[in-house]
Amino acid sequence: MKSSTTINPHAAHPTSLTSLAKNLALHRELILQMTRREVLGRYKGSAMGLTWSFFNPIFMLVVYTFVFSEIFKSRWGGAAEGGGKTQFAVLLFVGMIVHGLFAEILSRAPSLIVNNINYVKKVIFPIEIMPIIAVGATLFHTLISTAVLLVAFIIFNGYLHWTVIFFPLVLLPLVILSTGLAWVLASLGVFLRDVSQFIGILITILMFLSPVFYPISAVPENFRPYIMANPLTFIIEQARAALIFGQIPDMPGLAIYTVVAIGVAGAGYAWFQKTRKGFADVL
Template sequence: MSQYILNFKKFQPLLQELVARDIKIKYRRSVLGVLWTLLNPLCMMIVLSVVFSNLFKFDVENFPLYLLSGQVVFTFFSDSTTSSMTAIINNASLIKKIYVPKYLFVLSRVFSSFINLMASFTALLLVMVATRAELHWTVLFVPVPMLLLVGFCLGIGLILSAITVKFRDIMHLYSVFVTALMYLTPVIYPMSILPEWLYPIVRLNPITNILLMFRDVMLNNKGLDIVSLVVAIIEMLIVLLIGLRVFYKSQDEFILNI
């Protein structure tokens, strides 16, 4: 374990450069640049709030905040895992030339998405101030669901990046999967409207658990539920360990397929 820590410290400057590069590439030739990390969630919130507030009469207090909080969580999952999927393929030229711990490329994608997550979280705070929503002391627990989300997404990203090197069709199938998963996550709708047969399916979704935890501490003035917290930790660790195992077993063959 000490060898892995020393190796990580050795290549930490490279990781910082990779994260900076990913952010620059994403907003290259954009007039507003990184400001879009704030504007994107706000614009989506306005559009979806207008549409769903009129089409569906959800009994949700301050629906724009409810919607934006869901977007913050799910958008990070979608962005981090989707970008991680091509982390190895897109860095093939560097991997072929020199030795670099290959997991750094996946880490850089997750970390760059995390920076966007922080910007989206700032947008959420701004909306709370603008709508005069009460900011409860439970917001101090926000790092917990966020860290669980990052660990979960890193595990998924490691799995996807390793599989995509061999099976490029995953890139096309995953976008369909993410769309379906969004509707199985209470981003737009409250859990109370779900029929009995669908409720347990949505509840089993690991992102649902993290999202509900996030909303509880941000909007509902509730502390962390111990059962939900333990379940989320176990789910995150399982996915992360599987991701590390799959990535470790596959990385020696990357050079043959990229």
Template sequence: MLAAAWRYRHFIWASIVRDVRARFAGSKLGLVWSILHPLAQAAIYTLILAEVLGARVPGIDDRTAYPVYLMAGLAAWGLFSEILTRSVSIFLDYSNALKKIAFPRISLPLIVCGGAIFNHVLLLLAVGGLFVLLGHPLTIAWAIIPVGIILISAFAIGLGLILGTLNVFERDVAQLVGVVLQLWFWLTPIAYFLESVPAQFLPLMQANPMTPLVQLYQGAMLYGRFPTNAEFAIASAIATLVLIVALFVFRRASADLVDAL
């Protein structure tokens, strides 16, 4: 499957460009909307949690620290949720193309992933500039962010492949994913800190596969530190394992995929 995807790399790249253009066709601001939406969400959370409820980063006496922590977590979560949400319905969205055109089916989640990463990079550039304006300079630890992008994308595309394949045979999967994602967001330390979680719920938060991936972003952007070997090993193992399982499931089900559509 990967060899076939490589042979069709020009088709995948052209499809990514077309997908990005189509999403903002007719819009005067175009790609700017992909930056404004997450920034607006971060601003709302900051206003409610930091200004109204007085949320502060433990151990840091800086009013700008919490917005930085929040935007770092939202950036990581946004990449994950966009790839996962679109991957779940990708085979249904492209059902006509799958029936009429011969191309590797693995190309579709790769196209979704490419478009999401493009939007994510634009957001990171805007966030980096905003951090500088807030008096929070960028550090060398930002160099780990591309690795974080790869790990989050691998985890999201793996999970999306599994659920997207299931969604072809059972259409309620997409609806369930939307509900689960809302709960999953609040089970991930994005708007709060692990230090503030009651002891009885801490194992649940630590078992969350998105926790180490989000903390990789937060550690680099706020604390200016690289992940420890243990943190990096856990994040890498989760992403790799889910992706391998997804490719196995997809390979087994791909023969019946078009018939089910």
């Protein structure tokens, strides 16, 4: 691809989900190549390289276990629900994995276009795949963290529930939702540079208003509807059911969540495609 090749940045672009599917199929090799580069680029120049992707979740799991089990003496809803120190650690880590996936995608989204101005102005490049690449790189680190979690669970308990096979299905609607929001935020980040600051605050709020550090049963009844309205709550609860408690997730609930997520993704993609005509004028 020659850098001298140019396009009209103000040209209209298709906004349908059909065009999105065609774009993803057409540029699948480019998406995989750039996702790989994104993952490797994060550790470029470090002595341990990609190994850090394994050590980071291990360190965090150890720290969370020590702080909440030894200092705060926290237990997860009593012995009947799995109140041991190690059980608390893995339950907590499941919540952190789900929140981390959502948080990383949203925090990176506002700068995706701003940090790649050349793709907007000077070369033929499908900039609509930039959020997809960010999601792919985030999923890689989520996979590593999940592997660390499963190994820890086996070490602590000596077995693994067969229901772990449902975990990808549990994450799928959140990934779709996050991608749709990433398209919206990537566009807004071009026109409103304060979006990144707002998202940073929102991510912190969502962490404490999600059942990451506590079970949903610990929330007073009058506040529970607000916690359940958090898009992370349902996914975290279903992830724990599949990974830790050996329960089959709520399939009807996941189906409804997926339909809503597809709607958000479609709207987010349409918004991005409609607003991208103004990117070149701002950047």
